[in-house]
Amino acid sequence: MSTDTPGSDASGLDRAEKAARIRRLLETEGEAIGENTRGFNQGRYDAVAELDDYETYKREAREIKEESIERLPELLDRLRDRVEANGGTVYLADDAADATQYVTEVVADADASTVAKSKSMTSEEIEVNDAITATGREVIETDLGEWVLQLAEETPSHIVAPAIHKSRDAIAELFAERFDPDDPPETATELTRFARERLGERIEAADVGMTGANFITADSGTLALVTSEGNARKTVAATDTQIAVAGVEKVIPTIEDLQPFVELIGRSGTGQDLTSYLSLLTPPVSYPSLDATDPSRPVTADGTDREFHLVLVDNGRLEMREDEQLKETLYCIRCSACSNTCANFQSVGGHAFGGETYSGGIATGWEAGVEGLDTAAEFNDLCTGCSRCVEACPVGIDIPWINTAVRDRINREGESGSVDWLVDGLTPDAETPGLSLRKRFFGNFGTAAAIGSATAPVSNWVAGSRPAGWAMDRWLGIASERELPTFERESFREWFDRRGGAGVPASSASREAVLYPDVYTNYIDVDRGRAAVRALEAFDVHLRVPPVGGSGRAPLSQGMIETAGERARAVREALSPHLDAGRDVVVIEPSDVAMFRGEYDRLLADDNPVATASYELFEYLYGLASDRAASEALRAPESTGVAELAYHSHCQQRTLGLESYTVSLLERLGYDVETSTVECCGMAGSFGYKTEYYELSVDVGDRLGDQFAADGMADRRVVASGTSCLDQLESLLDRTPSHPVEVVAPTPE
Amino acid sequence: MPTALTDEFTDELDELDVGWTETTASNVGAVLAEQTDPPVIGAPSAHVSLDSTPVDVELDPSLEDLRAARTGVTDATLGIAPYGSVVLRTDREPTTEAASLFVDRHVVLLGADDVRPDVTAALRDLAPAFRSERASAIVATGPSATADMGALVRGAHGPETVHVVLLTDR
Numbered sequence: 002m003s004t005d006t007p008g009s010d011a012s013g014l015d016r017a018e019k020a021a022r023i024r025r026l027l028e029t030e031g032e033a034i035g036e037n038t039r040g041f042n043q044g045r046y047d048a049v050a051e052l053d054d055y056e057t058y059k060r061e062a063r064e065i066k067e068e069s070i071e072r073l074p075e076l077l078d079r080l081r082d083r084v085e086a087n088g089g090t091v092y093l094a095d096d097a098a099d100a101t102q103y104v105t106e107v108v109a110d111a112d113a114s115t116v117a118k119s120k121s122m123t124s125e126e127i128e129v130n131d132a133i134t135a136t137g138r139e140v141i142e143t144d145l146g147e148w149v150l151q152l153a154e155e156t157p158s159h160i161v162a163p164a165i166h167k168s169r170d171a172i173a174e175l176f177a178e179r180f181d182p183d184d185p186p187e188t189a190t191e192l193t194r195f196a197r198e199r200l201g202e203r204i205e206a207a208d209v210g211m212t213g214a215n216f217i218t219a220d221s222g223t224l225a226l227v228t229s230e231g232n233a234r235k236t237v238a239a240t241d242t243q244i245a246v247a248g249v250e251k252v253i254p255t256i257e258d259l260q261p262f263v264e265l266i267g268r269s270g271t272g273q274d275l276t277s278y279l280s281l282l283t284p285p286v287s288y289p290s291l292d293a294t295d296p297s298r299p300v301t302a303d304g305t306d307r308e309f310h311l312v313l314v315d316n317g318r319l320e321m322r323e324d325e326q327l328k329e330t331l332y333c334i335r336c337s338a339c340s341n342t343c344a345n346f347q348s349v350g351g352h353a354f355g356g357e358t359y360s361g362g363i364a365t366g367w368e369a370g371v372e373g374l375d376t377a378a379e380f381n382d383l384c385t386g387c388s389r390c391v392e393a394c395p396v397g398i399d400i401p402w403i404n405t406a407v408r409d410r411i412n413r414e415g416e417s418g419s420v421d422w423l424v425d426g427l428t429p430d431a432e433t434p435g436l437s438l439r440k441r442f443f444g445n446f447g448t449a450a451a452i453g454s455a456t457a458p459v460s461n462w463v464a465g466s467r468p469a470g471w472a473m474d475r476w477l478g479i480a481s482e483r484e485l486p487t488f489e490r491e492s493f494r495e496w497f498d499r500r501g502g503a504g505v506p507a508s509s510a511s512r513e514a515v516l517y518p519d520v521y522t523n524y525i526d527v528d529r530g531r532a533a534v535r536a537l538e539a540f541d542v543h544l545r546v547p548p549v550g551g552s553g554r555a556p557l558s559q560g561m562i563e564t565a566g567e568r569a570r571a572v573r574e575a576l577s578p579h580l581d582a583g584r585d586v587v588v589i590e591p592s593d594v595a596m597f598r599g600e601y602d603r604l605l606a607d608d609n610p611v612a613t614a615s616y617e618l619f620e621y622l623y624g625l626a627s628d629r630a631a632s633e634a635l636r637a638p639e640s641t642g643v644a645e646l647a648y649h650s651h652c653q654q655r656t657l658g659l660e661s662y663t664v665s666l667l668e669r670l671g672y673d674v675e676t677s678t679v680e681c682c683g684m685a686g687s688f689g690y691k692t693e694y695y696e697l698s699v700d701v702g703d704r705l706g707d708q709f710a711a712d713g714m715a716d717r718r719v720v721a722s723g724t725s726c727l728d729q730l731e732s733l734l735d736r737t738p739s740h741p742v743e744v745v746a747p748t749p750e
Numbered sequence: 751m752p753t754a755l756t757d758e759f760t761d762e763l764d765e766l767d768v769g770w771t772e773t774t775a776s777n778v779g780a781v782l783a784e785q786t787d788p789p790v791i792g793a794p795s796a797h798v799s800l801d802s803t804p805v806d807v808e809l810d811p812s813l814e815d816l817r818a819a820r821t822g823v824t825d826a827t828l829g830i831a832p833y834g835s836v837v838l839r840t841d842r843e844p845t846t847e848a849a850s851l852f853v854d855r856h857v858v859l860l861g862a863d864d865v866r867p868d869v870t871a872a873l874r875d876l877a878p879a880f881r882s883e884r885a886s887a888i889v890a891t892g893p894s895a896t897a898d899m900g901a902l903v904r905g906a907h908g909p910e911t912v913h914v915v916l917l918t919d920r
Contacts, residue, residue, distance in 0.1 A: 037897075087884050145906060146898035162897065169900025189901035196899070197907055205813065221880040231851055231894040231908025238847050256877040260869050263889075271897075275833050278908070279889035281876075286886050287841045288848070296813035301844050 016478050019693040026349045027700055030166035034158060034350035037165040042341040042680075044272015045393065052268065058261040063396045065261065066332035069253045070322055076219045076252045077313065083222035088285050089309035093249070094127075096316045101132035104211075104244055107310050108133055111242045113208035119226070119233035120144035121213025122160055122335060123314055124246045126358040126371060129211070140211075141203045143232035145196050152179050158351040160360055161270050161337040166350050200232070205293045210240035214247040215334065216262060217311075220255040224311075226280040227266055229273075234280055241290040242308040249313045250331040256281075262334060265395040270336040284309035321370040326406035330366030332396045339363050339390035339400050344652075344681035344701045345383045354383045362390045362400040369407045378411045382694070385685030386558055387652035388595065402603065408560025412436050430556060431563035439477045443687035444559040447520040447551035453488035454524040461487050480695035486525045486728070493523040493530035497546040504534070510543030511625070514585040515576065517615075519593050520551050521724040529739070532746035533589055533618055539634035539747050540625040545584070549575040552593040557600060558686045569596075569604040573611055586615040589740070591654035591723050592686070598657060617654065618742060619663040619722070626666060635745040637671045643718045643744060647709050649677040649730065651723030652685075663722060663741055670745060675714055679705045682721075684729035698729070706733035720744060755831050756916060759865045762834030766892035767904075769913040775920055778859065779803035782823065785857050785913045791815055792823035793843035793850075795859050797920050811845060822849035822909070823857045827887075829865035829914075830872050835891040836860055836914060837872060841884065850890070856909040858890075861920030 049055045069076060081091040094100030108116055116133055118124065118140055130140045130151075142151040146164035150157060153175055157163030164172075169189055176195060177185040186195040212233050216225040224245055226233050237243050253259070259281075267273040285307035289300045321327040340346045340361030343354070351360025356368030356376040362384055369377040384404035391399060413433050430436075430445055442449065453460040474481045491499070507513060514537065522530040530546075537544055553568030576586060588594045597615040605611075616624070626634065638644040646667060650660035660676070667674045683701025688694055709719060709730070719738040721727050730738040756772075763770045771781050778798045782790075782805045792800050792807040800807045800823060807823055808815050824846045826836035836858050840847040850856050866872045872889075879885035894908030904910050 143907070144898070145896050149898065164898055167900075172899055189899040189903050192899040193896055193903040193906060197905075200907070218880070221877075221884075223880050223886075229894065230896045230898075230906035232906070234847065234851050234888065235907050238851060256880045257870075257873050260873055263869055275835060275889070275891040277890065277892055277894050279891075281880070281885075281887045281889070283841075283880060283884045283886050286847075287884070288844050288846070288886075291813055291816070291848075293813065296817070299810045299812050300816070300848060301810055 013478070016693040020696065023349060023353055023693065023697050026353050027696065030158065030350050030352060031348055031700065033168050034166050035347050037162065038159070038341045038347045038350070041162075041271045041337070042347075045269055045338060045341065048268035048272045048274060051274075052264065058265055059395055059397060062261040062265055062334075063332065065253055065258045066396050070250060070328065070331050072254070073249065073252070073322060076254060077249060080217060080219040080222060080252050083219065084309070084311050087222045087283060087309075089222070089311055091311045091313065093313045094315060097127035097314070100127045100246065100312050100314050100316070101129050103310075103312055104129050104246070105132050105136050107242065107244055108138060108209050109136065111209050111308070113242070114138055115203065115207040116140045116209045116211055117143050117204045117207035117236045117240060118211040119213070119228070119236045120147050120163070121211070121246055122358060123213055123248050124211065125157070126316065127246065127314060129246065141200070141207065143200050143204055143236055145193065145230060145232075148196060148200060149175065156352070158355075158360065159337060159340060160335055160351070166352065201235075204232070204235050204239050205291055207236075207240050209242045209244060210236040211244045211246065212236060214245050214251050215266065216259055217247060217252045218254070218256045218259065219252050221283055223256060223281050223283045225259055225263075226278075226282065227276050228280065229277040231278060234278060237280075237282060237284075237286060238288065239291040241306065242310070243284050243286070244310045244312060245284070246312045246314065249315055249318050266334055266336050269338040269393065269395040270341070317371040324370070326403060327366055327370050329398045330363060330370060330403060332398055333363050333367070334396060336395055337361065338393040338395065342389045342393040342680055344387065344389070344679065344683055345385065345697060347680075348697055348700045349383075354380050356380060362404065363398065365407050366400075366403040369410075374407070374411055374414060377407050381408055381411060385681065385688045387681040387685055388656040389652050389680045392656050402600070405557060405560055405562065409562040412440065412560050430561060431567055432561050436561070439479070439691070440559040440561065442477050443690075444556035444561045444564060446555045446687075450488065450520050450524040454490065454492050457488040457490040474692055478692045479690050480692045482695055483690050484732070486521070488524050489527045491527070493527045494518050494546050494548065496527060496531065497534065503544050504538045505541050505543050507543045509541065511541040512585060513543045513545075513582070514587050514621070515545050515547060515549075515579045517549060517586055517588045517593065518546050519588065519590040520555070522589050526724065526727075526740070529589060529743055531749070532740070532743040533587070535749065536622060536635060536742050536746040537587065540622070540630070542625070545579070547575060547579070552596040553600075553604065554592050554596045555686070557596070562604075565600070566604045569601050573605060573609070576611060576614075580610050580614050584614075585621065586611065587618055587621045588615055589618045589742070591617060591651035591659065592725075594659070595653035595657055617659045617662065619666055620659055623662040623666045626669070631666065631669050632671070634747070635670055636747060639671075641744055644671070645673045645717045646675070646741070646744070647677070647714050647717035647719045648674050648741065649682060649705060649709075649719070649721040649726050651721070651726055652681040654722055667741060667745070675717065677705055677708050679708065682723070682726040682729040684725035686725050689725070689729060702729045702733050705730070709734060718744065753862070755865050755867060756862050759829050759831040759834060760916070762832065763914055766834045768834060768892055769911070770916055771913070772862075772916045772918050775917050778915060778917070779805070781915050782857065785915070786823065787820040787855060789815065789818050790821045790823060791819040791845070791849045791853065793825070793846040795823075795825045797825065797859050797861060797917055809845065811848065816848055816852040819849075819853045821855045821857060822851075822853035823859065824850045826858045826860040826914075827864060828872050828875060829860050830869060830889070831865050831867055833869070833891055835889050837876065838888045838890060839879075839885060840888055841886045847888070850888070851908050853909050854905065855911045855913065856890075856893075858912065858914045860914055860916055862916050862918045863920060
């Protein structure tokens with residue numbers, strides 16, 4: 002164990018290894034992963050747009066899951082009664098070992114030489130294949146993607162489409178190598194036929210069929226399986242013993258409750274309205290199995306004496322149910338929307354962004370719950386909290402919050418380190434001594450920025466120097482390729498005071514507002530603050546810029562929940578006289594608006610008066626501007642000489658539905674606005690600064706850069722709302738991007 | 751008679767590239783002659799007697815018959831208009847599952863009256879049988895498909911093509 006960096010954050014060596022691993026995945030799997038996940042993601046947007054009742058179904062699905070988990074013990078009892086009345090057996094397995102022992106016994110009792118298996122994440126979680134194989138029997142994966150992985154001895158890179166990291170060519174090569182066929186299959190159709198034939202024979206000959214379940218209804222004992230290929234159907238049809246392995250969280254009360262899930266799961270995952278087959282099986286099923294020993298006999302002569310074993314897996318889930326932070330994970334229907342919409346996942350897939358079994362945003366919750374914090378810690382950093390998955394999730398799970406909560410636990414697990422004195426004073430936080438130096442630095446960036454500003458320009462020279470770059474990389478894990486932000490000698494608040502405060506007296510004002518001096522506006526990008534003041538005052542807003550500290554976004558992104566909570570309480574207190582006086586709070590930085598409206602509800606235990614009073618800058622300007630007044634107050638293309646803009650909205654801003662205000666107002670002023678369609682810029686606060694994630698951040702950013710360099714975009718002036726996005730765009734493009742308010746605000750007098 | 755509901759249903763079948771024919775129960779034989787490739791297996795229909803059509807349908811197939819079958823003919827008990835889905839009650843006739851799955855082409859017989867306006871209505875219809883009769887059903891939407899081999903391919907483990915015979919007098 003390296004001791005130079007306390008806490009569970011990576012040491013310099015670990016960082017180098019991690020960077021190398023990510024680089025390798027970017028090179029080998031990134032292209033196939035990216036193409037597929039972006040296809041699924043676009044499919045989701047298209048498919049949900051066609052569903053009129055999308056939001057209603059999401060709400061219903063959420064309510065059913067909340068109710069089911071709340072009533073879980075009772076539903077499990079009812080389910081057991083039903084399945085037993087139907088003629089099946091229920092086994093509630095405490096953990097993976099318990100589950101696999103039961104399964105191997107059933108397989109042995111059936112004297113099965115081959116188990117045909119359809120795709121099931123829970124069966125991967127308990128590693129049932131290894132357990133069965135160890136008893137000298139064979140397991141054959143019948144899902145084509147899983148079969149490819151079984152042949153290649155690889156693990157899934159995606160929870161729904163497990164082999165998306167493999168190209169068609171790679172699969173063709175694999176088949177040629179494994180089977181040495183006379184006429185090697187090459188096209189996707191040929192490969193599918195080839196696999197179907199081989200698997201068809203194996204399924205017919207199998208004695209036990211193993212499936213998972215997407216949902217299980219307690220009222221009837223019915224398994225709902227969402228599939229496309231038909232292999233799950235064949236697996237059940239052909240064999241006379243069926244084993245279904247499912248997590249306990251899969252139970253829902255009734256058959257009717259399936260409706261919202263049925264309509265959401267395919268759309269949310271791969272963009273299919275409904276997948277080809279929804280199997281609603283109430284086992285033991287009544288149709289005859291196939292007996293390969295006498296193929297000339299009518300199949301109905303075999304009778305219908307079937308066995309059914311439902312193995313319900315706890316493996317940490319019942320504890321998750323009692324865990325306020327992890328509980329929401331149990332609502333997950335494993336649709337993969339959070340993987341497909343995730344900018345980082347689109348670059349590296351589940352082999353980097355995943356644990357033992359699960360991958361993508363929600364995997365942190367699953368892995369922390371079923372495997373433990375160590376496994377979750379391996380990939381938890383890859384969630385940047387961009388929040389794009391929150392609106393994509395069909396059951397509305399606050400996935401970034403789960404990632405943050407787990408990050409906080411990981412931080413607190415760290416050993417007490419020896420270099421804390423380095424950051425004493427720089428990092429007045431409420432965290433454990435074991436927290437890594439880098440997390441401390443980024444988490445307390447507001448303090449560092451205040452000192453940096455007070456000592457500028459010396460601080461900028463030092464930070465930009467070669468030795469400092471080396472030290473940053475060595476001690477803090479900050480990529481030496483990145484330019485650190487340049488601190489302004491005069492802060493935004495100092496400037497505002499120096500100019501004499503409000504330019505519009507309260508007596509003649511249309512409204513009174515506080516302009517929140519976020520850390521970046523205050524110390525680094527003072528220009529956008531000045532522009533915001535000019536724009537707001539053009540609408541006769543009486544402004545105040547009181548001393549309000551950081552929102553807590555920075556510490557929260559490092560998993561420092563206590564510290565973020567302290568910041569939130571301080572912000573609430575500082576704003577409280579203004580809120581009491583009925584003043585609005587205008588916020589330039591979208592990640593801070595998201596904080597005020599979102600995470601503050603949790604951090605302030607639902608006593609969050611900041612949420613309803615706060616507005617994103619353009620949301621506020623939009624509200625102030627009528628058609629006529631907008632062009633009188635703000636600068637139109639005739640005045641700015643710029644007509645065409647390329648706009649990148651901030652990820653969290655889009656999740657809040659706030660992108661449209663900026664676009665609408667710019668268009669109303671006469672600008673021609675094209676927007677980016679990427680989910681995130683890849684910088685995501687401190688993420689893109691970290692040594693081991695630098696290349697991933699650039700890979701994600703390149704997709705944005707490519708869009709803005711394409712035909713019709715290349716000559717446009719680039720504007721973006723978020724600080725991180727502006728930093729990333731600046732490093733990607735030759736053009737200097739700016740906040741849109743700097744385009745439209747009146748020129749300084 | 752075509753209705754707004756069956757129109758919506760057949761529009762969705764078009765979207766799925768699923769063929770369809772509107773006919774009456776008495777004309778099913780002619781449609782099957784056109785839409786099936788031999789050998790044909792099937793499950794007894796509640797709408798028509800499959801023994802009395804010009805097509806030779808094996809209603810009690812062996813495993814060899816399943817292996818050789820090109821076409822399977824079965825009833826669907828419900829259709830779901832906005833999705834072009836058909837609901838196959840696999841617990842009613844012992845060969846429904848096999849005849850709709852171990853074939854290249856699935857020909858579905860569906861009463862026009864059995865088309866439901868949405869998933870909710872279909873589940874409402876099915877729920878009592880699930881609770882009291884240990885029902886099982888497949889909601890089939892288009893042919894079987896996979897994207898696991900580098901591109902979307904129709905006809906994975908199940909049928910590659912589907913044709914729905916919509917019985918306007920049923």
